[in-house]
Amino acid sequence: xxxxxxxxxxxxxxxxxxxxxxxxxxxxxxxxxxxxxxxxxxxxxxxxxxxxxxxxxxxxxxxxxxxxxxxxxxxxxxxxxxxxxxxxxxxxxxxxxxxxxxxxxxxxxxxxxxxxxxxxxxxxxxxxxxxxxxxxxxxxxxxxx
Amino acid sequence: xxxxxxxxxxxxxxxxxxxxxxxxxxxxxxxxxxxxxxxxxxxxxxxxxxxxxxxxxxxxxxxxxxxxxxxxxxxxxxxxxxxxxxxxxxxxxxxxxxxxxxxxxxxxxxxxxxxxxxxxxxxxxxxxxxxxxxxxxxxxxxxxx
Numbered sequence: 001x002x003x004x005x006x007x008x009x010x011x012x013x014x015x016x017x018x019x020x021x022x023x024x025x026x027x028x029x030x031x032x033x034x035x036x037x038x039x040x041x042x043x044x045x046x047x048x049x050x051x052x053x054x055x056x057x058x059x060x061x062x063x064x065x066x067x068x069x070x071x072x073x074x075x076x077x078x079x080x081x082x083x084x085x086x087x088x089x090x091x092x093x094x095x096x097x098x099x100x101x102x103x104x105x106x107x108x109x110x111x112x113x114x115x116x117x118x119x120x121x122x123x124x125x126x127x128x129x130x131x132x133x134x135x136x137x138x139x140x141x142x143x144x145x
Numbered sequence: 146x147x148x149x150x151x152x153x154x155x156x157x158x159x160x161x162x163x164x165x166x167x168x169x170x171x172x173x174x175x176x177x178x179x180x181x182x183x184x185x186x187x188x189x190x191x192x193x194x195x196x197x198x199x200x201x202x203x204x205x206x207x208x209x210x211x212x213x214x215x216x217x218x219x220x221x222x223x224x225x226x227x228x229x230x231x232x233x234x235x236x237x238x239x240x241x242x243x244x245x246x247x248x249x250x251x252x253x254x255x256x257x258x259x260x261x262x263x264x265x266x267x268x269x270x271x272x273x274x275x276x277x278x279x280x281x282x283x284x285x286x287x288x289x290x
Contacts, residue, residue, distance in 0.1 A: 017193055018186040018259070025181045025269045034179035036170045037265055039208045041163040048162055063184045064209065064261065114163070116209065116261070120182055124170045 002073045003080040004100035006030060007087065010061060012094045021063050021094065024120040030098060032057060035123035041116050042067065042109040047144045049106025050133040056123040058099040065115030066090030067107045072140050075102040084142050090115070106135055108144060147218045148225040149245035151175060152232065155206060157239045166208050166239065169265040175243060177202060180268035186261050187212065187254040192289045194251025195278040201268040203244040210260030211235030212252045217285050220247040229287050235260070251280055253289060 008030060011022045024031060035056065042048055051058075052074070060069070071085045088110070089095050099105055109115040123129075133139055153175060156167045169176060180201065187193055196203075197219070205214070216230040233255070234240050244250055254260040268274075278284055 016188075017191045018188050021184040021186070023182045023184065026179055027269045034171055037168045037182050037263075039166040039168065039263065041166070043161075043163050046162045118182075118184065118263070124172045 002071055002083050002085045002103055003078050005071060005085060005103065006098040008096045008098070010094050010096045012091070021061065023061050023096070023118055024059060032122050034120070036121045036125055037118065039116055039118050041114050042107070043114060044109050044112050047106055047108045047135050049135055050104045050137070050140055051106070052104045052131040052133065053101045054129040054131065056101050056121050056126070056129060058105070059096055059120045060099070061094065061096050061118050062089045062091070063116050063118055064091065065109060065111040065113055066092065067109055067115050067117060069097060069105055069107045070142050071099060072104045072142060074104055104133060104140060106144070147216055147228050147230045147248060148223050150216060150230060150248065151243040153241045153243070155239050155241045166206065168206050168241070168263055169204060177267050179265070181266045181270055182263065184261055184263050186259050187252070188259060189254050189257050192251055192253045192280050194280055195249045195282070195285060196251070197249045197276040197278065198246045199274040199276065201246055201266050201271070201274060203250070204241055204265045205244070206239065206241050206263050207234045207236070208261050208263055209236065210254060210256040210258055211237065212260050212262060213255055214242060214250055214252045215287050216244060217249040217287060219249055249278065249285060251289070
């Protein structure tokens with residue numbers, strides 16, 4: 001487990017009309033601050049990333065389909081520097097994943113339909129702190145199939 | 146238009162990998178405060194509601210499918226008391242709808258697949274301020290087909 005990464009069970013409440021999927025509340029024990037909430041859709045088989053934030057923490061759930069996240073700790077001062085962590089989330093495994101800034105992440109849609117990921121980030125969008133590394137780069141010791 | 150209801154265009158950015166759907170940022174001009182963000186799924190043809198909040202404002206987008214919201218102003222002190230407003234939102238019409246507390250709302254999935262609605266509410270969930278009126282009640286002068 002990468003230092004500072006957290007996986008939290010989230011509630012999903014269903015009845016005959018549909019479901020409610022909790023994401024984040026202001027009184028959650030791990031809530032820091034609200035910056036930005038948005039949804040990313042991802043086409044089957046596609047890999048998005050690597051994303052790196054230099055100041056913003058990421059809090060993600062997968063609310064349609066199933067996705068695999070790979071995290072890579074590139075923080076020089078981390079006790080787990082260089083570690084790689086794989087996490088699969090989705091409706092059947094409805095968890096929130098907290099990714100501290102400095103940890104690179106990429107994710108793949110494992111299903112045959114579009115998947116949807118929600119991110120409740122701790123800061124407003126800022127292009128200057130939102131970095132990208134090509135998903136095929138050798139800079140990160142993980143190669144997607 | 147019911148007093149205090151607002152419809153805001155939100156950005157949707159797509160490429161060959163998928164889309165990003167903005168919901169809310171802390172620096173949005175109409176952002177008040179962060180309480181709770183969650184997703185509701187709704188099965189085709191189903192009507193959910195009526196929901197009424199006595200202290201919490203609702204900020205909704207539809208990020209999968211298309212839904213029709215009906216709003217009813219039951220606030221005694223409102224300049225539009227008794228007004229009914231219909232709003233259709235979805236991926237093709239990607240707007241955020243702000244519903245002030247006191248305004249009742251219900252919504253129907255217009256499509257043939259599950260629809261998903263995200264709500265970024267101004268307060269944490271509180272059963273005491275989350276009221277329900279049966280969707281078939283004559284108390285509200287709108288009957289869903």
